[in-house]
Amino acid sequence: MTRLPPLNALRAFEASARNKSLTKAANELHVTPGAVSKQFRQLEEHFGFALAVKSRDSFVLTPEGQELFSKLAQSFETLNDAVLGLQRNPIAGRLAVRCMPAFATRWLVPRLGKFYDRHERVELQILSMPEWGEPFPDGQADLAIMFGDPAVAKGEATPLKQMEFFPVCSPILINRDGDIKRTKDLTRHVLLDGVGSTHWNDWFKHHGQEIPATVRRLSFEDFNQNLAAARCGIGIAMGDNITAAEELAQGALVRPLKGFIKSATKGYYIVTQKNRDSSPLAKVFIEWVVNEAQATVEFA
Numbered sequence: 001m002t003r004l005p006p007l008n009a010l011r012a013f014e015a016s017a018r019n020k021s022l023t024k025a026a027n028e029l030h031v032t033p034g035a036v037s038k039q040f041r042q043l044e045e046h047f048g049f050a051l052a053v054k055s056r057d058s059f060v061l062t063p064e065g066q067e068l069f070s071k072l073a074q075s076f077e078t079l080n081d082a083v084l085g086l087q088r089n090p091i092a093g094r095l096a097v098r099c100m101p102a103f104a105t106r107w108l109v110p111r112l113g114k115f116y117d118r119h120e121r122v123e124l125q126i127l128s129m130p131e132w133g134e135p136f137p138d139g140q141a142d143l144a145i146m147f148g149d150p151a152v153a154k155g156e157a158t159p160l161k162q163m164e165f166f167p168v169c170s171p172i173l174i175n176r177d178g179d180i181k182r183t184k185d186l187t188r189h190v191l192l193d194g195v196g197s198t199h200w201n202d203w204f205k206h207h208g209q210e211i212p213a214t215v216r217r218l219s220f221e222d223f224n225q226n227l228a229a230a231r232c233g234i235g236i237a238m239g240d241n242i243t244a245a246e247e248l249a250q251g252a253l254v255r256p257l258k259g260f261i262k263s264a265t266k267g268y269y270i271v272t273q274k275n276r277d278s279s280p281l282a283k284v285f286i287e288w289v290v291n292e293a294q295a296t297v298e299f300a
Contacts, residue, residue, distance in 0.1 A: 005042070006039075006042070006294075007294055008039055008294070008295045009039040009040070010043070011029065011295065012039035012040055013043050013069070015028050015036075016036060016059070017052070017061055017072075022037055031249055047064070050062050051064060052065045091121070092121035094122075094281075095123070095124050095279070095285055096140055096142050097125065097126055097127065097141060097142065097143055097144070098127040098135055098136070098140075098141035098143075098144040099129060100145060100147055102243050103268060104126055105224055106224070106242075106243040106244075106246060107245070107246070107296075108126070108145070108289075109126075112124070114292075115285070118288075122281060129146075135153075135271050136155070136273055142278075143270055143271065143272045143273075143278070144271050145160075145270055145271075146271055147268050147269075148269075149265040150267070150271075153271045154274075155272050156273075158270045158286055158290060159267055160289065160293040161267065161296070162262060162267065163240055163242070164260040164262055165238050165240050165263065166239060166240075166241075166255055166257070166260040166261070167238060167239070167255065167256055168227070168230055168238075168247075168248070168253040168254065168256075169230050169233075169235070169237070169256055170233045170253060171251065172232075172233035173189070180256035181257075183203070187211070187212055189216075189235050190216045190217070190234055191216070191217050191218070191235060191236060191238075192217075192226050192230055192235045192237040193217070193226060194219060194223055194226055197219070197238070199238035202261055203238065218234065218235060223243065227244065230253060231253060239253065241296070242268055270286050272286075
């Protein structure tokens with residue numbers, strides 16, 4: 001099967017072509033023009049040819065771009081018809097989801113309005129879970145959203161997205177202490193991370209270095225506090241392409257260095273109980289979360 005380009009890149013292209021503007025597309029998708037431009041470039045790199053001729057005042061599709069836009073417009077219309085069909089035969093019921101606090105606060109909750117708009121007869125219960133807690137300690141949850149290795153999940157696991165980890169910090173820190181140009185410069189600052197996490201060790205090892213013993217560290221059990229400390233300019237956190245995406249888009253956090261590291265095993269995943277069939281509502285919710293995760297726009 002031919003490898004398809006990322007869905008979020010296709011969305012950025014379709015919106016840009018329809019609006020004849022990267023800026024208008026960014027407003028529609030609720031991201032920055034720079035993010036749309038990056039997705040546009042990635043799509044052109046995927047195909048190996050230009051899709052549009054862009055300047056400050058004009059946006060003109062190439063013949064190849066026009067052909068792609070015509071087919072994408074039809075495809076997205078088909079998807080829209082499918083969604084409307086579901087709305088005419090709505091999913092109903094109650095679903096209890098146990099979720100890690102950082103994922104719930106920074107990624108899930110800001111998107112739940114879209115799910116509720118689509119499924120008006122649904123009631124969700126979002127249950128809290130410690131960072132390394134059990135997904136089904138009391139039988140209350142129908143499914144859980146976890147972080148770790150899906151291969152050792154205590155249930156049937158569905159991975160959400162390939163995780164990328166990278167340093168993030170507040171613009172306040174950069175303005176106060178100067179640019180960070182290489183990995184060695186990170187050691188001038190407090191390194192923020194989760195309790196027991198190896199992210200910083202992995203980052204320095206990936207760049208052929210070790211963390212000096214004199215480097216100051218600050219660890220949090222709740223990843224929310226980790227990014228909150230970074231926002232306040234206390235130090236530099238190791239963020240990821242899921243939970244840090246919104247604050248990168250808003251400019252509350254920036255990436256002081258290019259590049260990222262990937263985890264071969266760890267990431268966010270949905271887990272359901274073994275030997276228990278998922279309800280139609282659970283299946284719809286899982287599909288929606290996976291699609292939203294795949295479409296999450298990443299920021300350089």
